[in-house]
Amino acid sequence: MSGPGIKLAKEMEKALKLKDLFGLACLDDPESSRLLRDLRELIHRTRATMVQSGVVSACTRCATNGKGSCCFREMGESFGSIELFVNLVLGSALPEETAFPESCHFVGDGGCRLQAPQSFCLNYFCPELKETLGEEAICNIQLQVGKQLLVAWKLERALARCIEDAGGLGQIGCPSGGD
């Protein structure tokens, strides 16, 4: 069974340390907890839009059949510790094992195992999917995705501020202000 690459393994380890050291302080912070609530709601709406339009079933089939998916391995390797920390705070587990070795570390049997994947993951539609969905459905999804990504970005900033206020990234061996 394979696992994440060296860089992703380090970022996952840092994210878990961030959760241990700062998770409670971040959840107690009024701005972070409000943004977290908003983000959960928006993720729920995005998911509903994607299920309804057929994106979830098409992409899950594609990502788990081992050929040609856009959930390629390098995508998983590009996650940083703060993005992974956001996913931990949202309740996603960070899997130790890679289920589909040719694909992104976060692909599971039911598709993506993260609550808050990256902008590319949410915004990319391959030509086949574009043709199946049609322009109007894609515009609707993109409007919804845009709202989610804006709040996710605000939450990342709020969490980074909380971490700085509570002692900073230096405590997990990162330079202050980096991830």
Ligand code: SF4
């Ligand atoms: S966007 Fe296209 S290539 Fe990417 S996972 Fe979905 S169906 Fe597959």
Ligand code: SF4
């Ligand atoms: S994070 Fe999720 S959506 Fe993005 S490439 Fe990986 S499995 Fe696919």
